[in-house]
Amino acid sequence: MRLGLCRDLGFSDVDRTENIRRIAEVAKLFVDAGLIVVTAFISPFQRDRALARDVIGDAYFVEVFISTPLLECENRDPKGLYKKARSGDLKNFTGIDSLYEPPVNPDICINTLEDDVPSAVARIMQYLVGRIEP
Numbered sequence: 195m196r197l198g199l200c201r202d203l204g205f206s207d208v209d210r211t212e213n214i215r216r217i218a219e220v221a222k223l224f225v226d227a228g229l230i231v232v233t234a235f236i237s238p239f240q241r242d243r244a245l246a247r248d249v250i251g252d253a254y255f256v257e258v259f260i261s262t263p264l265l266e267c268e269n270r271d272p273k274g275l276y277k278k279a280r281s282g283d284l285k286n287f288t289g290i291d292s293l294y295e296p297p298v299n300p301d302i303c304i305n306t307l308e309d310d311v312p313s314a315v316a317r318i319m320q321y322l323v324g325r326i327e328p
Contacts, residue, residue, distance in 0.1 A: 205286040218246035225254050238294045259300035
């Protein structure tokens with residue numbers, strides 16, 4: 195998305211909101227075509243996640259919160275972006291000098307300190323299957 199449809203956007207709060215809005219609108223087009231859509235984005239603001247749910251439709255929107263403490267994100271950072279943000283070389287970095295509002299009531303919460311990838315995938319799949327079974 196950032197290399198194509200949203201390449202004109204930066205990382206200001208306004209641009210982040212517009213990025214999520216565009217993602218939601220594209221996802222809605224695919225949902226309307228009968229496809230299953232999975233997106234993975236940093237969406238730092240509660241209002242933007244609510245907007246995405248409204249655009250896509252509550253019946254088709256599942257909010258999965260990948261919960262990882264900030265220190266752990268910094269420890270896992272392969273690109274050194276947190277280090278650049280901490281030194282001031284990278285501005286508007288989520289969780290450092292840009293606000294992050296954790297979801298209040300996500301549909302699924304994955305704690306990356308406790309859940310390995312296979313168990314996280316299994317929990318998500320179980321949730322999705324539960325939504326479609328009568």
